[in-house]
Amino acid sequence: MPITVNCQFDSGNIEVLDASQPSDIRLAIRPDAGGEFLQWFHFSLAGVRGQPVRFVIANAGQTSYAQGWEGYRCVASYDRAEWFRLPGTSYDGERLSVEFTPERDVVWLAYFEPYSQERRLDFLGRCSASPWVRAESLGTSLQGRSIDVLHVGEGPRQVWVQARQHPGETMAEWFMEGFITRLLDRADPVARVLRGLASFHLIPNINPDGSVLGHLRTNAAGVNLNREWHAPTPARSPEVLHAQRAMLATGADLFLDIHGDETLPYVFIDGSHMVPGYGERNLALQADFLAALTRASPDFQTVHGYADDRFTDEMQTLASKWAAMRLGCVSLTLEMPFKDNANAPDAFAGWSSARSQRLGAAFLDAVLAHLKAL
Numbered sequence: 173m174p175i176t177v178n179c180q181f182d183s184g185n186i187e188v189l190d191a192s193q194p195s196d197i198r199l200a201i202r203p204d205a206g207g208e209f210l211q212w213f214h215f216s217l218a219g220v221r222g223q224p225v226r227f228v229i230a231n232a233g234q235t236s237y238a239q240g241w242e243g244y245r246c247v248a249s250y251d252r253a254e255w256f257r258l259p260g261t262s263y264d265g266e267r268l269s270v271e272f273t274p275e276r277d278v279v280w281l282a283y284f285e286p287y288s289q290e291r292r293l294d295f296l297g298r299c300s301a302s303p304w305v306r307a308e309s310l311g312t313s314l315q316g317r318s319i320d321v322l323h324v325g326e327g328p329r330q331v332w333v334q335a336r337q338h339p340g341e342t343m344a345e346w347f348m349e350g351f352i353t354r355l356l357d358r359a360d361p362v363a364r365v366l367r368g369l370a371s372f373h374l375i376p377n378i379n380p381d382g383s384v385l386g387h388l389r390t391n392a393a394g395v396n397l398n399r400e401w402h403a404p405t406p407a408r409s410p411e412v413l414h415a416q417r418a419m420l421a422t423g424a425d426l427f428l429d430i431h432g433d434e435t436l437p438y439v440f441i442d443g444s445h446m447v448p449g450y451g452e453r454n455l456a457l458q459a460d461f462l463a464a465l466t467r468a469s470p471d472f473q474t475v476h477g478y479a480d481d482r483f484t485d486e487m488q489t490l491a492s493k494w495a496a497m498r499l500g501c502v503s504l505t506l507e508m509p510f511k512d513n514a515n516a517p518d519a520f521a522g523w524s525s526a527r528s529q530r531l532g533a534a535f536l537d538a539v540l541a542h543l544k545a546l
Contacts, residue, residue: 206394348533
């Protein structure tokens with residue numbers, strides 16, 4: 173049976189250079205629209221049961237975050253439900269190579285566990301049935317997909333949480349599923365108190381076009397949404413424009429922007445303490461939030477992260493920095509690893525959808541502490 177390489181599905185992305193031999197499959201990652209970014213891949217191999225397979229991503233050294241391949245292990249699945257890491261992943265500075273012997277006829281491979289549009293629609297449908305949820309579309313993307321938001325709770329405090337500005341960072345939407353699931357748990361006392369203290373506005377995926385297209389960082393026009401918050405436009409970044417208008421209408425007491433980092437093998441937060449005018453009160457509240465999150469989840473740490481001057485020239489273009497300046501609230505960017513958490517490694521799954529969901533659930537404890545401190 174000949175080997176078939178396929179990526180014609182939601183978030184699929186790969187180019188086949190040569191698939192004539194299972195021991196030497198040559199592939200390349202297709203860039204996002206516009207060609208500026210490339211790193212996300214998602215494809216399947218068929219006809220491979222019991223055959224030693226080796227595939228090489230030939231342009232790994234030219235990707236946006238080539239350093240991220242160091243210590244990285246590809247994720248694989250036979251049923252698209254359980255994903256595991258492949259130890260036979262290596263990077264020589266130019267090419268990413270993966271060697272393994274599949275146990276089934278078809279295997280799916282990806283940069284990280286995908287989060288499909290179909291799963292999102294199912295999840296939104298279940299959430300909409302909750303008595304505590306008001307579902308709304310803020311508007312549509314460039315390709316006409318809905319920018320969905322779930323409003324939860326009736327309290328006076330305003331909390332905004334959004335994910336997947338960068339569509340290849342799928343751990344962000346897994347996080348949102350964990351966060352929202354716990355917030356809607358009838359039996360959870362933390363969730364019950366939070367629904368009374370605050371009104372939550374939750375955008376599980378602000379970049380649905382890029383997600384479906386298999387992009388790493390951009391929307392359908394090749395625009396990095398997390399560099400558009402200073403001046404979004406209908407032609408380039410309607411996704412940001414819709415969200416920004418809604419945030420300005422309600423204001424915010426807390427803003428969380430959920431992401432993944434290709435290079436650092438840690439869970440960390442990039443705060444807004446470097447934003448001019450953040451103020452002593454927000455500095456103290458931010459420090460308290462990080463302390464509460466450290467208590468809530470052993471996966472979180474504060475030693476490793478970004479340098480304060482990382483985004484000096486782009487500061488006003490980023491969502492969390494814009495929210496800190498315009499809304500005057502504690503505003504944080506969460507980063508989760510594509511690799512593993514080096515402080516608590518998992519040989520089977522690495523950092524995973526399950527760990528992202530549990531981190532999302534743990535965040536409720538830190539949010540509660542923050543709201544009580546206001």
